[in-house]
Amino acid sequence: MPKPKRRDHIPKLLGTAIKIRRESRGIYARELALEVGMNGSYLSQIERNRELPSERLLALICQHLGTSVFNLHSFARMIEEFEWV
Secondary structure (H helix, E strand, O other), X not given: OOOOOHHHHOOOOHHHHHHHHHHHOOOOHHHHHHHHOOOHHHHHHHHOXXXXXXXXXXXXXXXXXXXXXXXXXXXXXXXXXXOOO
16 A cells, blocks of 8 residues: 555645635735745745645744644635635
8 A cells, every 4th residue: 555645634725724824814925935934936836725835834834823733734624625715
């Protein structure tokens, strides 16, 4: 049986959840990118669900958004389940 890939455990709409959380906190994308030490265009790719952040980067994003990785994953799965996007 093949080993599951990291992507298999990450919700498809994780980036959407990051964007919704960021906007609900009134944080600009550029501000979040600077705070976590990443390029603004890379954050844009993440928020459009085209790229996945590393575990370390995701932890930093969550820290700056005032949430946990677990809660962000749960929120992303809820978005998927109810097809809010």
